[in-house]
Amino acid sequence: MTEWKNGVAKISLPTPFPVGDVNVYIIKGDALTLIDTGLQTEQGKEALLRGLGELGLRLDDIEQVVLTHHHPDHAGGLGLFSVDVPVYGHPNNQRFLLMSDEFIGEHERFYLDFARKLGVPEEYKKMVAQIRRSAKFVSPRVLRSGLVEGDTVPAHDDWKVIETPGHAQSHISFYREKDGVMIGGDHLLEKISPNPLMEPPIIPGEDRPKPLLQYNDSLNKWLGIPISMLYTGHGNEVFDVPGLIKKQRERQHLRAMNVKKILEENALTGFEVCKRLFPAVYEKELGLTLSETVGQLDYLENLGEIKTEEKSGMIIYSVQQ
Template sequence: MAEWKNQIAKITLPTPFAVGDVNIYLIKGDRLTLVDAGPKTEEAWESLKFQLAGLGLTPEDIEQVILTHDHPDHAGLLDYFPDSLEVFGHYLNERWINRTEEFLEEHDRFYLGLFTEFGIPQQYLRMAGQLKKSLKYSCHRSLTRTLSEGDRLPGLAGWKVIETPGHAQSHISLYREEDGVLLAGDHILAHISPNPLLEPPLIAGGERPKPQLQYNVSLKKLRDYPIDLVYTGHGAEVRKLPQLIDRRLERQHDRAMHVKEMLNERPKTVFELCRELFPKAFERELGLTLSETVGQLDYLLSLDEIESYDDGNVMYYRSKRGVGRG
């Protein structure tokens, strides 16, 4: 059951996703604020109402919502709230939570182009259009106002925004300066490293974001803050954040070096690497496993450990120091 601790109440809601339950948060201030909203399901809505009742509240008591990012398990239930409720978040939420047909068409074109570049066989190309299937659990809302780096949170004295892109391009974390509390969304999780997910560029035809590199920068950025306690989007709270950051960066580097070793024998496509890295999961979770694979390649390219080249429409990657270099 939810309870108040230092003006914050953690509410855990069920989701239809493999990640399991999602954490959302109430913050007391001049305005009662909900941070994230959960997925658009009746089960999540009933659970939210039940836990609010345990705090002596109803959904109508919530005066504003702040989104840490746009993913459906964090934004979907906005559709259950009245249109008059104010919603704040990074401007890059907008294209996902207030989707247009133009954006959805560009979404499919982007992934179909990536699938070709990644060397994905013909029988899997149909899955490019299926990568947006989780959006049925998202909302159709618009932001009331946007938030960006250093902004103070409306109605919440002492809180400010830290931009933490990587897991999502729209991702922000919320920091309370007086006691070093961070509401980190999915940027920090206790037991797993969040997957930095591929997204279409903001401008159609532009260079795609490199979320793994962004995520690493965002992790290092948090070292500059005296953070004592992290409330996470899934699972338990985190303390000793600098140590966790060091472990995450080290493990990600080790994973990338393993990918480099896989390229020593011969050049490979993203799909070939993805299938080797995730032999049981790549078909079931193609979007997630491709994001992980590409993230390691982007990282290795940034270190000049590997190189890429075009073979027709397909991109190949090879080690610069491995025996398979052509």
């Protein structure tokens, strides 16, 4: 049963993705605001209407939509709303919401180059087509305005915008100081460790982002904020945020140290490390598993545990002696 709790109502919507249901939130203020949309599927729409109905609301009572980030399970449902309904989010959402041919081309060039540097063989390079697959989930929208660190959510002065890049370059979260409630998108989840996904640099041609390092910085940022309760993008609320962050960071450090062990035997390309880490799924989920692998490698390199050297256009990773 959907109900209000201190001005926030949570609705869980189904997705066809392995992650399962996604949580969206309605907040009350000078406007009625939906935070994230779920996907634009029949089941997603039905569940959203049911949740709204239990609050005595209809879809067109929603006056504005705010995004935690651009991933399809969070932003794919924008098409359920008229283009007159203002959409807000971090400016880095915009390129994924418009999905212009120019951006698709830039995205493909970035991934081809990235794959080449990681030593991905020719036959796997079709993975760069993935962006076209996710493009079909998106309804083109232009942000009414961008939300950045220090802003408040329009029509909700009590909700502060906190930039939390890592899981996505567009990721932000919303914090209500008076009671310490955070609406955190996919930044920190109760049961899943969010995969910081590789994205092309915001400015074409610049160095690629290092999403796992950004993610860790964003976790540290949250350690400096007194959070009484976290509303998550998937799964249950979290009450002990510092405890969960500590657990997550320990788990991640152990994973990285296992990657280091692999490199102790041989110097390897990113693709070779990926194959050893994910032998069963790397072919089917190359984009995801490469992202995860490169995250661990960036992490180890940042700690000074491993080093890189370029050989015939490929990056070779080896243990720092």
